Amino acid sequence: MFEKRLNIILISLILVACIAIGIPLAFSQCEVKTDANATVPTTVVTTASETESLTETNKPSNDIEVVTEEIKINKKAAAAAGMIEKTENKTEPSTPSATEAATENKTAEQKSAKAAKKKAAEKQKATELVPFATAKPVKQKASYDAQWNAGYLVAIDNPDKGYHCPHIELSDDDRELLEKLCYGEFGTGGFTGAALIAQSVKNAMAKLGTTSVKQIIRDCRYTGSTTSGTSEACKKAVIYVFDMDKDAVQHRLLYMYNPTMVQSKFHESQNYICTFKEIRFFD
Numbered sequence: 001m002f003e004k005r006l007n008i009i010l011i012s013l014i015l016v017a018c019i020a021i022g023i024p025l026a027f028s029q030c031e032v033k034t035d036a037n038a039t040v041p042t043t044v045v046t047t048a049s050e051t052e053s054l055t056e057t058n059k060p061s062n063d064i065e066v067v068t069e070e071i072k073i074n075k076k077a078a079a080a081a082g083m084i085e086k087t088e089n090k091t092e093p094s095t096p097s098a099t100e101a102a103t104e105n106k107t108a109e110q111k112s113a114k115a116a117k118k119k120a121a122e123k124q125k126a127t128e129l130v131p132f133a134t135a136k137p138v139k140q141k142a143s144y145d146a147q148w149n150a151g152y153l154v155a156i157d158n159p160d161k162g163y164h165c166p167h168i169e170l171s172d173d174d175r176e177l178l179e180k181l182c183y184g185e186f187g188t189g190g191f192t193g194a195a196l197i198a199q200s201v202k203n204a205m206a207k208l209g210t211t212s213v214k215q216i217i218r219d220c221r222y223t224g225s226t227t228s229g230t231s232e233a234c235k236k237a238v239i240y241v242f243d244m245d246k247d248a249v250q251h252r253l254l255y256m257y258n259p260t261m262v263q264s265k266f267h268e269s270q271n272y273i274c275t276f277k278e279i280r281f282f283d
Contacts, residue, residue, distance in 0.1 A: 119260050130263045133272040133282075151246050153192045156274050159250035165199075165206050167245050174213045175238060177226060181213065182234040184224030185256075189277050194237035195248040196256070196276055197224075202241055203252045220254075249274055255282040 136158055144155035152159075170178065178201060186193040204216050216222065240246045251274075257267045258279055270282035 130259070130265050130268050132259070132280075133268045133270070135272050135274075147250055150250070152248065152250050153195055154249045154274050154276060156249060156251065160252065161250070163247075163251055165202055165245075165247065165252070168202055168205050168211055168242060170211065170213075170238075170242055174211065175242075177213045178242075179230040179234045179238050180226040180228070181217065181222060181224055182237060183230040184226055184228055185222060186224070186277075186279060187228075187231060187234070189279065191233040191237055191240075192248060193276060193279070194231075194234040195240055195246075196253065196279070196281060198237050198241040199248045200253040200256055200281070203254055207254070249281070252283050253281050256280065 135156065138158045141157040142155075142159050147155040147159060178198065181201070182194040182197045185197045189196070201213065201216050204220050205211055208215070208219060210216070217226075241248070253273060255267055255270055256279055257264050260278055267280065267282055273281045273283055275281070
């Protein structure tokens with residue numbers, strides 16, 4: 001009887017042990033569906049490497065990162081395009097050289113306008129301080145065409161039809177000095193301006209009885225530079241007046257001055273003949 005009870009107890013212990021071992025095994029198994037007809041039992045064991053893999057799956061994929069980077073690049077490109085468009089819409093030059101050129105042009109225009117204004121003011125002031133002399137009035141104006149056809153460069157209302165200046169021969173030194181004087185006195189007047197100066201010198205030579213350009217510069221108080229060279233127009237003007245015995249105007253000329261640079265009661269008290277490019281000529 002005792003042995004029978006002992007066997008029962010042993011069998012019960014064995015059953016209890018089996019049950020204790022079987023329950024954890026049941027909870028540690030699951031099924032993963034692989035296809036429509038089969039299931040594969042799989043044991044879920046979480047290792048360190050699998051933990052890392054699971055963690056990696058929670059991270060953004062490479063595709064997401066690429067899309068994000070493209071969005072950033074597109075935003076930067078759009079911003080750059082906006083900046084370029086703003087730059088193109090500006091009227092101001094963008095490069096330093098263009099800016100400097102624009103500034104220089106603007107400065108030059110301002111200086112030119114200022115110089116013109118100053119010149120006009122000086123001329124007006126000269127007129128107010130020293131009344132300009134006028135040419136002697138005539139009842140009937142002379143023919144301009146007749147003067148031009150005769151070789152005169154400037155036609156006037158009252159030419160001196162009896163005017164004549166004798167031929168004067170120039171030495172090489174006097175010729176060179178006269179060419180420089182014409183350029184220094186009225187280099188901006190071109191051929192006609194230089195011819196007016198050359199005629200004035202020739203008329204002064206005839207009046208003073210000399211062929212020395214140096215003497216004319218000294219006695220007639222010419223102030224034009226003779227160290228700045230000359231021009232082809234001045235050379236041709238000297239030939240026209242001295243070698244060809246032509247004149248710029250049909251009247252004797254002895255004095256000239258620029259009223260925008262100086263006021264001269266003396267000049268305006270003389271016999272006014274003509275004006276060429278603001279230079280007034282007198283007998």
